[in-house]
Amino acid sequence: MTTRSQVLDRTVAQAMSGLSATAKKGLGDPALAELVMIRASQLNHCAFCLGMHLSLARKHGVSELQLDLLSAWEEAEDVFDERERAALALTEAVTVLTDGFVPDEVYERAARHFDDVRLAHLIGLVVAINNWNRVMVSRRIPPGGYTP
């Protein structure tokens, strides 16, 4: 697999980084942020982002068991708490818009665990990782280039 393009406008890259950083900070839970970003990157098949966020997740103390079971979190009730599960369900709905909207029950479940400010930042974080997934997959940026 060859990289298609290394080009990315500096202003675009900086603005994307700014969006990610501000959303992550506002969510205020670095470990959960990594779970969310890994799950979105799994759905969008972004190898670069998976490499980067798996490595960051380990750095933030996310357990190997959670990382192993993340793509089947719904079936792993003992491994993810209710708040994490609500965030992951929202992550999936916001990432897979093409299948149709964000269901009320998914939104309301998230709204029970996150106040408006945290929820707005959580949505921002899902958007931000979706941005990176698109920019990396399109240009076919290979995994492994990131060190925390």
Place this chain on the structure above:
Amino acid sequence: MTTNDTETTVEYAPEPTPRLDWARHAPDVFKAMLRLDTAAQQGLDAKLRELVKIRASQINHCAFCLDMHTKDALAAGESVERIVQLSAWDESPHFYTEKELAALELTEAVTVLTDGFVPDEVYERAARHFEETELVRLIAAITVINAWNRFGVTCRRTPGHYQPGQHS
């Protein structure tokens, strides 16, 4: 919404209530989005940009974004025919330039990542019509409308109130 014609009054379903005023609750995120939006608009033809935004918003079912970008496209001189045919562009190629068709195909692939990657033939077709810097700008523009679509749908922003040029 109520519409009067000569004989009858049509009663439409009530307008949904937005879920969350995300820009008010996360003004830092909103500001970062505006900065990204401005950065990604650079160097792309305005008409092409609106076609891309409308097509992505159709695929992501973002009513608010469709309202905004069809109005902006019309205000920029786009034809009704080209907007109407957009969701079936593959069957109406003679409404669009080869360059626009390549951009629309790339828009769909980059928007529907969950179905699997961006195919080589789609990327290469786009690369024949856009030089590398312009192509990456196009990818950035597709990415950013996808971002607005996600906020719009998730927070259920309601369509119908946008005035063309309101945010420019």
